[in-house]
Amino acid sequence: MPTLTVSPRIYLRVVQMAFASLYLIIITGSLVRLTGSGLGCADWPRCSESKFVDVSNSHAAIEQVNRLFTGVVAASVILAVMLSLRLRPKRRDLVGMSFGLVLGVLVQVILGGLVVLTGLNPFFNIAHFLVSIFLITNAYLLLQHAKIVKTSENVLPRQDPALTNRKVILLIRSVLIMIGLAIVTGTVVTGSGPHAGDENAQRIDLAINLVVKIHSGSVLLSILLSIILLIIARRDRKSWQIMASSLQRFICVAVFQGLLGYVQYFAGIPVYLVAVHVAISVVVWLSALSLYWQSRLPEQTSSVLD
Numbered sequence: 001m002p003t004l005t006v007s008p009r010i011y012l013r014v015v016q017m018a019f020a021s022l023y024l025i026i027i028t029g030s031l032v033r034l035t036g037s038g039l040g041c042a043d044w045p046r047c048s049e050s051k052f053v054d055v056s057n058s059h060a061a062i063e064q065v066n067r068l069f070t071g072v073v074a075a076s077v078i079l080a081v082m083l084s085l086r087l088r089p090k091r092r093d094l095v096g097m098s099f100g101l102v103l104g105v106l107v108q109v110i111l112g113g114l115v116v117l118t119g120l121n122p123f124f125n126i127a128h129f130l131v132s133i134f135l136i137t138n139a140y141l142l143l144q145h146a147k148i149v150k151t152s153e154n155v156l157p158r159q160d161p162a163l164t165n166r167k168v169i170l171l172i173r174s175v176l177i178m179i180g181l182a183i184v185t186g187t188v189v190t191g192s193g194p195h196a197g198d199e200n201a202q203r204i205d206l207a208i209n210l211v212v213k214i215h216s217g218s219v220l221l222s223i224l225l226s227i228i229l230l231i232i233a234r235r236d237r238k239s240w241q242i243m244a245s246s247l248q249r250f251i252c253v254a255v256f257q258g259l260l261g262y263v264q265y266f267a268g269i270p271v272y273l274v275a276v277h278v279a280i281s282v283v284v285w286l287s288a289l290s291l292y293w294q295s296r297l298p299e300q301t302s303s304v305l306d
Contacts, residue, residue: 004120005088012146014083018076018101023282026132028066030278033125034195034271035062041116053285070109077101080142104135119128120201122191128190129187133285140286144293159298165239171229172243172295175250178222180303195274204274212265219258222288226251246294250287257284 038096039064041063084091111128163169189211191204230247233239257280265272 004086006083006086008146011080011087011094012077012084014144015139015143015146018073018080019136019143021069021073021076022101022132022136022139025066025069026129026136026282027275027279028069029128029132032063033067033078033190034275034278035059036195041067067112069107074105074109077105080153091145093145094142097138097145100138101135101142104131104138107131108135122202122204126184126187126191132165133183133282136282136286137289140289141293143159162299163239163242163295163297163298165232165236168229168233168236168239168243169295171225171232172291175222175225175229176288176292178218178225179213179254179285182207182215182222183281183285185211185218189215194269195271216258216261219254219261222252223254223258226254242297243291243294246287246291250284250291253280253284253287257281 011030036059077098081095081102084095084098086092108128108131111124111131115121115124115128147190188204188206189208192206192208192211193203226247229243231250233243233247257277260273260277260280264277267273
């Protein structure tokens with residue numbers, strides 16, 4: 001009986017599906033919190049003591065949609081793992097990163113339960129979101145690896161990155177670190193602010209003005225570093241050829257996010273603007289990650305073409 005095998009192109013489509021589902025679950029999760037539906041289901045994993053699925057009110061329905069969509073995420077990452085084992089040529093890098101997705105989803109499910117059972121403890125909420133960032137990072141790197149056609153059963157021999165300008169490399173790493181800090185401080189802002197998932201949920205006992213200043217400062221610093229990076233990279237033809245598109249994309253997204261953050265703050269933190277801000281924050285992180293990924297690529301990288 002012939003053994004089922006999977007081509008790189010088919011596997012790439014599966015990884016794209018997993019990546020999309022992991023991004024969407026971040027959006028639905030933020031909507032649960034922003035609509036005050038964090039305790040729409042009073043129990044876990046069932047929605048109530050008597051019902052596994054309960055849509056008797058809007059808060060319960062919103063929370064249920066988020067929980068049920070977790071099943072879609074779990075199915076997509078499990079499929080990614082199963083097909084990575086059937087991929088030909090065999091790719092240990094893809095197998096390892098696919099299992100990383102499954103592990104992350106399991107941790108996420110446990111944290112989701114702890115968030116509900118502790119009455120939306122803000123620190124569990126922060127951990128829940130940061131694990132989501134880990135998952136989307138893993139999925140992004142898996143997606144980029146899946147695009148690369150590798151002829152060996154393991155991985156291609158290690159090659160030096162095409163980017164060699166040390167100042168550019170240092171600035172790229174600094175931008176990535178500062179955006180990571182902005183993500184973390186952003187979760188603290190949410191934990192200290194009015195959108196905690198329920199009107200009776202515990203908040204972090206920090207002055208909202210202070211944490212907003214720290215968060216916005218990290219964003220502004222990352223934008224400043226990226227502008228310095230832009231100036232230095234433009235003076236080096238090779239660096240500019242490598243980084244131009246990803247760097248310009250990052251600056252555009254980061255500036256838009258920064259402006260949006262100020263607008264939502266001075267507008268009184270309306271829910272719809274916060275929702276967009278959360279969604280774009282993931283895009284900003286992925287743009288910074290793309291910048292770093294681009295800096296690590298060797299001179300010649302064979303990729304699957306759409």
